[in-house]
Amino acid sequence: MKETRVDSLKDKIILVTGAAGAVGASVIAGVRAAGGVAISTDLKGADMTLDVTSEADWQRVVADIRQRHGRLDGVVNAAGIVAIGSIEKLDFTTWRRVLSINLDGTFLGCKYAFPLLKERGGSIVNLSSVSGLVGGHNLAAYNASKGGVSLLTKSVALLGARNKPPIRCNAVCPAFLEGPMVDDIAKTARDPQGAMEKMSAEIPLGRMGKPSEVAALCLYLLSDQSAFITGTDLPIDGGLTAR
Numbered sequence: 141m142k143e144t145r146v147d148s149l150k151d152k153i154i155l156v157t158g159a160a161g162a163v164g165a166s167v168i169a170g171v172r173a174a175g176g177v178a179i180s181t182d183l184k185g186a187d188m189t190l191d192v193t194s195e196a197d198w199q200r201v202v203a204d205i206r207q208r209h210g211r212l213d214g215v216v217n218a219a220g221i222v223a224i225g226s227i228e229k230l231d232f233t234t235w236r237r238v239l240s241i242n243l244d245g246t247f248l249g250c251k252y253a254f255p256l257l258k259e260r261g262g263s264i265v266n267l268s269s270v271s272g273l274v275g276g277h278n279l280a281a282y283n284a285s286k287g288g289v290s291l292l293t294k295s296v297a298l299l300g301a302r303n304k305p306p307i308r309c310n311a312v313c314p315a316f317l318e319g320p321m322v323d324d325i326a327k328t329a330r331d332p333q334g335a336m337e338k339m340s341a342e343i344p345l346g347r348m349g350k351p352s353e354v355a356a357l358c359l360y361l362l363s364d365q366s367a368f369i370t371g372t373d374l375p376i377d378g379g380l381t382a383r
């Protein structure tokens with residue numbers, strides 16, 4: 141077996157959404173450290189402004205990449221939001237916002253990157269979640285959006301497998317990670333510190349994941365080391381979905 145080398149993304153052009161966030165920023169740093177060219181995008185605080193729900197933004201960003209680089213080798217669709225709420229509590233506006241960013245945004249990312257990726261083959265990594273694999277009574281919109289991302293991933297993978305060279309597409313499914321998303325969830329609880337401890341206790345390994353651990357999995361999936369992996373949902377969850 142080949143070893144994973146630090147330059148395993150040498151000269152690969154990789155587009156990352158949600159790049160100002162915990163996972164996205166870690167992926168950007170990892171791509172650069174692995175010798176690749178990372179194009180960071182987010183609503184603000186990135187190389188390029190890209191609202192993942194906007195078709196016009198996607199068209200502009202992809203046209204810019206085509207002009208500057210002439211190709212694209214990988215995409216990490218990391219933009220996402222969470223909203224706590226059961227079907228009883230969640231209002232329709234919030235439902236639509238979560239579906240729009242998490243699911244429509246990933247659809248548009250796959251759709252608009254695909255023509256560029258087709259030319260030389262490539263790898264798409266979609267950020268799903270353990271919440272795309274198992275349900276939670278108060279995560280109606282998030283569950284639906286991430287479940288959608290996981291099955292969308294399989295559809296894209298099967299289409300991409302027909303391309304020569306192939307375009308691979310995989311979903312990574314983290315459990316709670318250290319960072320602003322989980323901090324915000326905890327803040328909605330009466331006892332935020334207790335809520336953080338409860339979330340860690342739910343994980344068999346007894347701690348939250350680190351954005352850098354998720355980024356390392358994304359880098360592997362972007363690299364040619366994972367050339368035979370496509371259409372998967374890969375939990376990175378400290379054992380949460382093992383029980």
Ligand SMILES: NC(=O)c1ccc[n+]([C@@H]2O[C@H](COP(=O)([O-])OP(=O)(O)OC[C@H]3O[C@@H](n4cnc5c(N)ncnc54)[C@H](O)[C@@H]3O)[C@@H](O)[C@H]2O)c1
Nearest residue numbers: 158160161162163191192218219220267269314316317321
């Ligand atoms: N943090 C976790 O515990 C966790 C667990 C499982 C899955 N995930 C998923 O991983 C991904 C990354 O999460 P994170 O922890 O980095 O979250 P984060 O909140 O740190 O970052 C998310 C980023 O997405 C950006 N974003 C929001 N709406 C956008 C839009 N319309 N267009 C473009 N960008 C937009 C935000 O500006 C932010 O920078 C998300 O899809 C999330 O659902 C996170």
